[in-house]
Amino acid sequence: MTEFATPELDVVIPDDLAKPLDRLRDAASELGISLYLVGGPVRDWLLQRPLVDIDLLIANGNPKSIATLVRKGFGKDAKVREHPQFGTMSVEIGEHRVDLATLRKEKYPRPGALPVVSPGTLEDDLSRRDFSVNALALPLRKGGGEEPISVIDLGSGLVDLGESTLRVFHPRSFHDDPTRALRAARLAARLGFGLSRGARSALRDALRDGAFGGVSGDRLRREFIKLFTDCAVGGHPSIALVHLDKWHVLAALEPGLCTHASSRAPLRRLEKVLATPQWRVREHRPWVAGLCLWLSPLSAPLRRRTLARLGVRGDTSVRVLDFAKSCQRWIKELKGTRGRGAVDLVLAELDEDQLLALYATCEPLLRRRVVRWAAEDRDTRIPVSPRDLLNANLSGPVVGVALARIRAAYLNGEVANREEGLALAREILRRSEAGKRGRRPKDAGRN
Ligand code: ATP
Numbered sequence: 001m002t003e004f005a006t007p008e009l010d011v012v013i014p015d016d017l018a019k020p021l022d023r024l025r026d027a028a029s030e031l032g033i034s035l036y037l038v039g040g041p042v043r044d045w046l047l048q049r050p051l052v053d054i055d056l057l058i059a060n061g062n063p064k065s066i067a068t069l070v071r072k073g074f075g076k077d078a079k080v081r082e083h084p085q086f087g088t089m090s091v092e093i094g095e096h097r098v099d100l101a102t103l104r105k106e107k108y109p110r111p112g113a114l115p116v117v118s119p120g121t122l123e124d125d126l127s128r129r130d131f132s133v134n135a136l137a138l139p140l141r142k143g144g145g146e147e148p149i150s151v152i153d154l155g156s157g158l159v160d161l162g163e164s165t166l167r168v169f170h171p172r173s174f175h176d177d178p179t180r181a182l183r184a185a186r187l188a189a190r191l192g193f194g195l196s197r198g199a200r201s202a203l204r205d206a207l208r209d210g211a212f213g214g215v216s217g218d219r220l221r222r223e224f225i226k227l228f229t230d231c232a233v234g235g236h237p238s239i240a241l242v243h244l245d246k247w248h249v250l251a252a253l254e255p256g257l258c259t260h261a262s263s264r265a266p267l268r269r270l271e272k273v274l275a276t277p278q279w280r281v282r283e284h285r286p287w288v289a290g291l292c293l294w295l296s297p298l299s300a301p302l303r304r305r306t307l308a309r310l311g312v313r314g315d316t317s318v319r320v321l322d323f324a325k326s327c328q329r330w331i332k333e334l335k336g337t338r339g340r341g342a343v344d345l346v347l348a349e350l351d352e353d354q355l356l357a358l359y360a361t362c363e364p365l366l367r368r369r370v371v372r373w374a375a376e377d378r379d380t381r382i383p384v385s386p387r388d389l390l391n392a393n394l395s396g397p398v399v400g401v402a403l404a405r406i407r408a409a410y411l412n413g414e415v416a417n418r419e420e421g422l423a424l425a426r427e428i429l430r431r432s433e434a435g436k437r438g439r440r441p442k443d444a445g446r447n
């Protein structure tokens with residue numbers, strides 16, 4: 001194990017995480033617990049990238065002292081979720097997550113299966129990891145002592161970090177856990193890294209031996225969720241999918257699966273709009289919007305088979321499957337719209353995932369319409385309420401018709417206030433009654 005002395009330990013930690021980490025470090029020193037920052041945050045700190053989530057390793061201590069450590073670090077009221085079968089706990093702090101784990105080693109009963117976990121040493125724990133750059137640990141203890149605080153590196157992590165390389169620890173790494181290929185693609189795209197020669201050969205061997213066939217749909221889906229959610233931390237699913245295609249991983253998941261060139265630009269637009277939103281984006285699932293864009297150029301049977309392979313079911317699967325067709329319809333309707341009210345009628349039926357995917361698909365003029373609607377019009381409240389309409393003697397289906405017409409007219413600027421809205425409602429009522437009177441003789445004739 002090599003150590004790398006760090007003269008400056010000013011880790012840039014998000015404000016809301018800084019205090020709990022300080023308290024954890026002080027409590028660990030008091031309790032004689034060795035605590036390490038490990039994996040992603042060490043890597044990102046050395047690359048001078050912002051830290052998002054924090055992974056910590058607890059190297060010693062008994063259940064009582066660990067419980068005291070957690071209480072002192074996060075306070076009595078923190079919501080700590082424990083996963084005793086994996087020896088891990090997690091705490092949500094605002095938008096961030098702190099994961100704590102005790103030292104463990106892992107054994108894979110068969111390729112692609114979940115590992116069997118048992119207690120281990122720091123070396124075991126670091127060498128069970130996916131890539132050398134994710135196997136770096138930084139002791140968290142109070143500075144000022146005799147010993148310098150250094151990064152612990154099992155082998156080549158620091159060199160690989162300098163060379164932008166993802167290196168695996170042994171040739172059967174992807175046999176053990178083929179989802180590491182998806183992690184590799186995500187990290188390579190996010191950090192601009194490449195696979196080492198050994199990692200490429202290990203991946204080829206795992207593909208040749210059919211290791212990907214043993215991975216469950218649930219595990220694959222979880223990795224794809226992370227791949228698309230990476231947009232929020234500067235990741236690039238559009239590039240990650242190209243890596244997976246070039247590495248022949250997609251075809252190993254489902255024969256024929258690929259990344260069509262025409263999905264690149266929409267996926268890039270999705271990355272951009274999620275990283276710097278143009279409207280207050282409502283609750284959404286980046287992976288659903290991402291799947292819509294990625295899969296829509298592929299044939300319907302291939303889309304269906306891919307969704308089944310990823311264990312995407314129910315309503316979500318229907319939305320992704322139908323996106324290609326629905327999107328064409330929305331674009332056609334949007335092109336034909338005159339006025340903001342008509343745009344509202346088209347877009348109000350979309351959920352946020354569909355809206356994001358539509359935005360990412362369409363041409364600049366329509367994108368501007370989508371942004372204007374989402375940023376300004378969709379939250380607009382019209383000056384007339386359903387009660388106002390009932391008071392004006394409207395009843396039954398005509399109330400809904402009138403509300404929609406008043407909303408469209410209000411967004412178009414043809415109705416400016418409540419009085420004008422009610423005048424339009426009375427006009428709609430008058431026409432509806434005239435229409436009914438006009439039909440009456442015919443209706444009567446039928447009896
Ligand atoms: P991110 O910035 O996306 O959080 P991360 O590297 O921290 O990246 P996590 O998913 O948070 O990734 O996992 C934490 C650590 O656990 C990783 O750095 C890696 O060391 C290890 N790890 C996660 N998944 C695997 C895996 N499938 N195989 C081996 N090690 C893994």
Ligand code: MG
Nearest residue numbers: 040053054055
């Ligand atoms: Mg992490």
